[in-house]
Every structure is written in C-alpha cells, then in structure tokens.
Amino acid sequence: MSERLPAPGGLAVVEALVNTVDLGSGRDALDTPEGRARFGIAAGDLDAARELRESLRATCLAHAGHPPHRAVTPLGELLARVPLYVAVDPRDGSARLAPADDDGPLLSRVAAAVAQALTEGTWERLKACELPDCHWAYYDRSPAGRGRWCSMQVCGARAKMRRYRAKGS
Numbered sequence: 001m002s003e004r005l006p007a008p009g010g011l012a013v014v015e016a017l018v019n020t021v022d023l024g025s026g027r028d029a030l031d032t033p034e035g036r037a038r039f040g041i042a043a044g045d046l047d048a049a050r051e052l053r054e055s056l057r058a059t060c061l062a063h064a065g066h067p068p069h070r071a072v073t074p075l076g077e078l079l080a081r082v083p084l085y086v087a088v089d090p091r092d093g094s095a096r097l098a099p100a101d102d103d104g105p106l107l108s109r110v111a112a113a114v115a116q117a118l119t120e121g122t123w124e125r126l127k128a129c130e131l132p133d134c135h136w137a138y139y140d141r142s143p144a145g146r147g148r149w150c151s152m153q154v155c156g157a158r159a160k161m162r163r164y165r166a167k168g169s
Helices: 011-018 033-037 043-063 075-079 106-120 152-168
Strands: 084-088 095-099 126-128 137-139
Touching: 011 043, 011 106, 011 126, 011 137, 033 043, 043 075, 043 106, 043 126, 043 137, 075 106, 084 106, 095 106
Parallel strands: none
Antiparallel strands: 084 095, 126 137
8 A cells, every 4th residue: 555665674564464464455465375485474373463463553543643443452551461582693793672482473573673662763653654544564754753554645635624524524
C-alpha cells in the first residue's frame, strides 16, 4: 500500500509482519506457505503469529495516537514470554539484546527488534495508518513525527476527500 521506504533495522520485520494482511480485501499472506516461510512460521504457529501481528498493529496505532482496532493481547504480555540476552561483539564491544535462541521463533526476533528500536529511539516512529480500512504499518520519517497515513497519495487523499465531502453535506 505504501510508497515509503521500509522501517530501519529489525523494525523492517515488524513492519512487514503487520502488513501481511490487507484489511480492505481480507487477503492474508500468512494463509500461504510462502507467506509463512518469509517469517519462519510453522503452520502450527499461525494463530500465535496472527495474535502477535494484531498486537503489533494495536501498538502501531497507539504510536499514531489512535485506539486499538479491536481487542488484542497487549504486546507487553506477549514479549514478556521471550528470553533475551545481552550479546557483546568481541571486535568492537558493541552490545545488543538478542533472542536466547538465534534461530528462535518469530516472537523472539520481534522482541529483539523492539528492544533494539527502543535503544535507538526509533520504536515510536513505527505507526499504523489512521484509516480504519487500512491500518497499514509504516515508519514515520517526517521531521516532527506526525505522519498520519501510510501513503499521502492514497490514504491521505481519501481522508481529505471524505472531510471535504462531509463539509458539503
């Protein structure tokens, strides 16, 4: 939906996961083996992956100042289940939080990405489009951090047209 660049670092995986479903059409990439393989999701883990996706979407909506799109398990509850450790690079001494299992499940990778984004100050820039039939995740690169739509040309134009039409009624 968006012409925006992907989110930086590990947030790109979070953004991509949120955007696996098109709310307008109902198409869900996780319904296909290829869509699940992209994230390393086994068929038996599909419900948990969808729960994570919708908790992430609700958090992205909160980052944009909007209420959750529906009742979801709070993201903090999901991430609390994941063991992370501090990995220190012996070459330069840099440190990062990493999943206890490097080939861990999607939840572990998301938890590590969120932790990294928190330390980099980028977490709250991952938002969801305000249009209810979209809620596509996007990384807000605007200077003031006040982006509202995944795409100004599509969702922004639709929102502005709706407001314009409502004034004329």
